[in-house]
Amino acid sequence: MKTSKPRDLFPGALEIMILRTLHRQALHGYALCQYIKQASDHLLQIEEGSLYPALQRLLKEGLVTAEWKVSATNRRVRVYKLTSKGARHLEREVSSFERMLEGVTRVLAPVKL
Amino acid sequence: MNWITHLCKRRRLYDDLSEEIREHLEERTRELIEDGMSPEEASLAARRSFGNVTLFEERGRQTWHWMSLRDFLADVRYGLRALRKNPSFTLVAVLTLALGIGANSAIFSLVDSVLLRLLPFVQPDRLVAAQNYYPQGGFVAMRTNLQAMDVAAYLEGQELNLTGEGEPERLYGAMVSAEFCSLLGVEAEQGRVFQAGDDQPGKDAKVILSHTLWQNKFRADPKVIGRRIMLGGVSREIVGVMPPDFHFASPRNQFWVQFHFDPRATQTYWGAPWVPVVGRLREGASIETAHTELELFQRRLLTMFPWKMPPTTWQTATVVPLQQQIVGEVQSKLLILFGAVALVLLIAAANVANLLLARATVRQREMAVRATLGAGRWRICRQLLTESMLLGIAGALVGLAFAHFGISWLKSMLAAGDIPRLATVSIELRVLLFTASLGIFTGLAFGLAPALQLSRVDLTESLKTGSRNAVGASHRLRAGLAVSEIALAVVLVTAAGLMMKSLWQLMHVDPGFHSESILSARITPNQAFCDDFGRCQSFYNSLIHDVRSLPGVRGAALVNALPLNGRVAFIAARFEGYPQDLGDQLNPLLFDSVITPDYLSVMQVPLLQGRGFVDTDTLPNAEPVALITASTARKYWPGQEVLGRHVKPVWENHWRRIVGVVADVHEDSLSAILPSWIDGAIYEPYSEHADLINRRPALEMTLVVRGTNDASSFGGALRQVIARLNHEVPVTEVETLQRVVSRSVSAPRSMMSLFAIFGALAVVLGAVGVYGVISYSVEQRTSEIGVRMALGAQRRDIQLLILGQGTRIAMLGVSLGLGGALVLTRLMTKLLYGVTASDPTIFIAVAISLTMVALAASYIPALRAVRLDPLVALRHE
Numbered sequence: 001m002k003t004s005k006p007r008d009l010f011p012g013a014l015e016i017m018i019l020r021t022l023h024r025q026a027l028h029g030y031a032l033c034q035y036i037k038q039a040s041d042h043l044l045q046i047e048e049g050s051l052y053p054a055l056q057r058l059l060k061e062g063l064v065t066a067e068w069k070v071s072a073t074n075r076r077v078r079v080y081k082l083t084s085k086g087a088r089h090l091e092r093e094v095s096s097f098e099r100m101l102e103g104v105t106r107v108l109a110p111v112k113l
Numbered sequence: 114m115n116w117i118t119h120l121c122k123r124r125r126l127y128d129d130l131s132e133e134i135r136e137h138l139e140e141r142t143r144e145l146i147e148d149g150m151s152p153e154e155a156s157l158a159a160r161r162s163f164g165n166v167t168l169f170e171e172r173g174r175q176t177w178h179w180m181s182l183r184d185f186l187a188d189v190r191y192g193l194r195a196l197r198k199n200p201s202f203t204l205v206a207v208l209t210l211a212l213g214i215g216a217n218s219a220i221f222s223l224v225d226s227v228l229l230r231l232l233p234f235v236q237p238d239r240l241v242a243a244q245n246y247y248p249q250g251g252f253v254a255m256r257t258n259l260q261a262m263d264v265a266a267y268l269e270g271q272e273l274n275l276t277g278e279g280e281p282e283r284l285y286g287a288m289v290s291a292e293f294c295s296l297l298g299v300e301a302e303q304g305r306v307f308q309a310g311d312d313q314p315g316k317d318a319k320v321i322l323s324h325t326l327w328q329n330k331f332r333a334d335p336k337v338i339g340r341r342i343m344l345g346g347v348s349r350e351i352v353g354v355m356p357p358d359f360h361f362a363s364p365r366n367q368f369w370v371q372f373h374f375d376p377r378a379t380q381t382y383w384g385a386p387w388v389p390v391v392g393r394l395r396e397g398a399s400i401e402t403a404h405t406e407l408e409l410f411q412r413r414l415l416t417m418f419p420w421k422m423p424p425t426t427w428q429t430a431t432v433v434p435l436q437q438q439i440v441g442e443v444q445s446k447l448l449i450l451f452g453a454v455a456l457v458l459l460i461a462a463a464n465v466a467n468l469l470l471a472r473a474t475v476r477q478r479e480m481a482v483r484a485t486l487g488a489g490r491w492r493i494c495r496q497l498l499t500e501s502m503l504l505g506i507a508g509a510l511v512g513l514a515f516a517h518f519g520i521s522w523l524k525s526m527l528a529a530g531d532i533p534r535l536a537t538v539s540i541e542l543r544v545l546l547f548t549a550s551l552g553i554f555t556g557l558a559f560g561l562a563p564a565l566q567l568s569r570v571d572l573t574e575s576l577k578t579g580s581r582n583a584v585g586a587s588h589r590l591r592a593g594l595a596v597s598e599i600a601l602a603v604v605l606v607t608a609a610g611l612m613m614k615s616l617w618q619l620m621h622v623d624p625g626f627h628s629e630s631i632l633s634a635r636i637t638p639n640q641a642f643c644d645d646f647g648r649c650q651s652f653y654n655s656l657i658h659d660v661r662s663l664p665g666v667r668g669a670a671l672v673n674a675l676p677l678n679g680r681v682a683f684i685a686a687r688f689e690g691y692p693q694d695l696g697d698q699l700n701p702l703l704f705d706s707v708i709t710p711d712y713l714s715v716m717q718v719p720l721l722q723g724r725g726f727v728d729t730d731t732l733p734n735a736e737p738v739a740l741i742t743a744s745t746a747r748k749y750w751p752g753q754e755v756l757g758r759h760v761k762p763v764w765e766n767h768w769r770r771i772v773g774v775v776a777d778v779h780e781d782s783l784s785a786i787l788p789s790w791i792d793g794a795i796y797e798p799y800s801e802h803a804d805l806i807n808r809r810p811a812l813e814m815t816l817v818v819r820g821t822n823d824a825s826s827f828g829g830a831l832r833q834v835i836a837r838l839n840h841e842v843p844v845t846e847v848e849t850l851q852r853v854v855s856r857s858v859s860a861p862r863s864m865m866s867l868f869a870i871f872g873a874l875a876v877v878l879g880a881v882g883v884y885g886v887i888s889y890s891v892e893q894r895t896s897e898i899g900v901r902m903a904l905g906a907q908r909r910d911i912q913l914l915i916l917g918q919g920t921r922i923a924m925l926g927v928s929l930g931l932g933g934a935l936v937l938t939r940l941m942t943k944l945l946y947g948v949t950a951s952d953p954t955i956f957i958a959v960a961i962s963l964t965m966v967a968l969a970a971s972y973i974p975a976l977r978a979v980r981l982d983p984l985v986a987l988r989h990e
Contacts, residue, residue: 030140049169056176
């Protein structure tokens with residue numbers, strides 16, 4: 001049975017994933033959501049709605065921009081695009097995230113053996 | 114970006130967000146339909162995987178607010194509506210808070226004006242005061258020599274007659290050195306202040322008037338400057354009028370005259386009276402440097418005296434900020450009051466918290482509905498806090514009105530006491546700010562627990578069962594609040610009880626005389642009139658003769674310093690048989706009552722040994738005699754025969770033979786026989802030998818008249834007698850001796866009244882708190898009680914069940930409170946007389962009475978529980 005509670009990895013994780021995804025290509029909210037779900041192989045359970053407050057935060061910080069467009073399926077969508085500031089931010093975050101991940105892996109490694 | 118475009122932009126951002134979310138849901142629904150779901154199912158599934166739409170939308174929006182004024186206003190509107198819907202709750206809560214806040218604001222305005230507000234002088238932080246007194250010659254030497262500070266001297270309590278301006282009047286003022294006003298940095302309103310040199314002999318016949326005296330006596334005449342008036346029988350030129358707010362150093366001051374520093378008058382120049390000294394620190398000097406310099410200088414001063422001074426004359430040379438000097442002992446008193454009134458507010462806040470908690474249970478469903486509709490916990494919390502803050506602010510507003518009346522009442526009650534700067538107490542900006550923040554903070558404080566509790570609702574549970582859960586925790590919290598209310602009330606009531614007992618003890622102190630049916634009046638001829646002592650004495654003799662012949666008068670006599678009236682007449686004395694040179698010791702100072710022979714019988718002071726004075730003792734060539742009080746006799750001739758021994762002022766050659774021993778009389782106060790710096794007391798007959806510390810015979814006397822019944826009726830006749838004898842002699846302070854005695858305890862009485870009021874408030878609030886908790890619990894347990902009754906419980910059992918709950922609260926509260934009181938009342942030891950801070954009778958009485966109050970408060974709901982119809986109770990939901 002699915003739990004309805006969001007499983008947040010750590011504060012800011014969702015934002016990094018969004019930025020990472022937008023780094024590949026500009027997307028609108030729904031597509032972004034589907035992409036993250038698929039990319040994580042449905043391992044991460046994200047409440048779809050939680051994406052929007054995160055997007056608003058990124059917008060406010062100027063890490064992404066948004067623009068209303070018409071999609072291939074002919075619907076009005078608001079497409080988000082990474083800004084250069086967002087790209088720099090992503091780089092910093094990813095490297096610090098990787099360092100942290102490396103640390104966590106090292107600590108956890110002996111236990112797994 | 115200005116705020117309007119910001120608002121517009123925000124509006125668009127919100128719209129974008131809503132539309133985006135709608136599109137998201139539609140896209141998802143469409144996909145699911147394409148996967149084969151029915152439209153209804155698809156729409157539901159889309160929403161489910163999206164989560165709480167309202168909540169996410171709200172959170173998304175919140176990103177854009179730094180302060181959501183709109184939400185806040187909505188909260189305020191909603192809160193006002195909720196409060197209006199429940200007027201009785203709102204009324205009780207606001208009144209409770211208003212009492213607490215109002216009392217605090219009133220006391221704070223006192224603390225603010227008396228303790229916190231800076232003195233109204235130029236650079237008040239540079240003003241200091243030396244804590245020692247110095248002879249006038251010593252002050253002149255300080256003025257020329259000190260480097261760290263400029264100094265000025267003043268002497269309070271100058272009473273002079275103003276004659277030749279209508280009715281003779283007795284004025285109160287101060288003697289000051291020439292630089293006094295300029296040192297403080299005050300200017301005259303009219304004319305000028307004293308200037309350098311104004312205190313030299315020959316230039317010193319000047320006077321400065323207070324604004325009030327100028328208005329009342331001189332009808333605000335602008336041409337008054339330069340006029341000469343007769344003050345104390347001496348013609349003085351009016352050089353200035355001070356502004357209305359200047360009274361330094363006493364609010365009673367009506368005039369300022371100069372010292373005249375005359376080195377040739379050795380006795381006044383180096384002898385009494387010594388004067389207090391204020392200073393202004395010079396550039397670069399600190400209190401420490403001033404202190405060090407003064408300490409060194411004091412040693413030099415000792416060598417300047419024309420006679421040998423003991424090296425222990427001055428202990429140290431403490432220099433303190435002037436503000437501290439003025440506020441003095443009042444500080445601790447005010448802080449105790451402030452502490453007490455803060456406890457009252459705590460109780461009030463606990464009470465309102467309790468009310469809110471009770472209401473919270475009722476509102477659980479309302480909150481659950483809001484939560485279901487997407488309100489986050491913080492959102493609900495904020496809503497509730499806004500409501501309690503509204504209550505707090507309303508309480509502060511009403512409290513301000515209470516404070517307004519409280520302050521005028523406080524002023525009138527404390528007027529006779531010892532609080533400086535009382536007249537300046539008013540509701541000022543700082544008091545307003547204090548009140549406002551008190552309102553908001555108490556609002557937050559008492560609203561927090563109920564808000565947290567309510568916002569933690571378990572949705573499904575409360576929607577299902579209504580109002581029946583979260584009761585356990587809430588009830589414990591409420592009972593805890595009631596316990597702390599009782600505990601705080603116990604502390605306050607104990608304090609009030611101790612003060613009452615202390616005052617009761619004071620009032621039952623035997624002052625050593627009988628004050629019933631005695632009228633006193635102060636008679637003050639001019640110095641010039643009494644320079645011829647014979648003239649003075651015959652005036653007083655005729656006065657006594659004429660007063661005695663008034664109908665209803667049983668006796669009349671004169672005394673130079675009436676007991677309990679604040680005046681001290683003293684001599685530096687030498688006792689027969691004690692070594693002439695006391696070495697390091699200062700000569701003992703004796704309270705010297707100069708009396709006419711009938712004084713002891715009029716006042717009914719018991720004569721213990723020997724004889725009292727007779728008329729012949731007052732004749733010019735009579736042998737000098739004296740009476741001594743019992744405690745003084747014991748102190749200087751312990752276990753020895755006193756009659757026939759001798760005593761004299763140090764500067765005299767004639768020994769006075771002690772002819773009698775009289776019982777002690779409380780000269781200083783009901784709590785102390787003599788001022789702490791006086792070593793004993795003697796009596797001298799009113800003759801020309803009876804000279805006091807200024808080496809002059811006493812000339813200002815107080816007439817005491819014993820009547821057959823009501824003493825106060827002699828006033829008019831008395832004035833007529835004196836006017837007939839000498840129309841230039843003012844008669845003042847005409848009052849019954851009982852009034853004098855009662856005024857001497859006005860300071861402890863006003864403290865006691867304040868504490869009694871705080872205690873009463875605390876008890877009422879505490880009782881309401883207990884009542885609230887118990888009756889709420891009866892309400893909660895109605896069906897339980899129904900079950901118990903159905904199972905055969907007697908009404909008595911039910912009553913005990915409910916009362917038991919009240920008893921537990923009372924016991925816990927009372928014991929906690931007694932513990933707290935034991936610690937806290939120690940702070941007021943200084944305010945107590947004849948009772949220790951842990952007086953067992955008071956503690957026991959308070960424990961019993963507050964337990965009774967708490968039980969009485971829980972008795973009413975218990976009665977209601979007993980009267981429940983079991984059938985109705987069972988069905989109660």
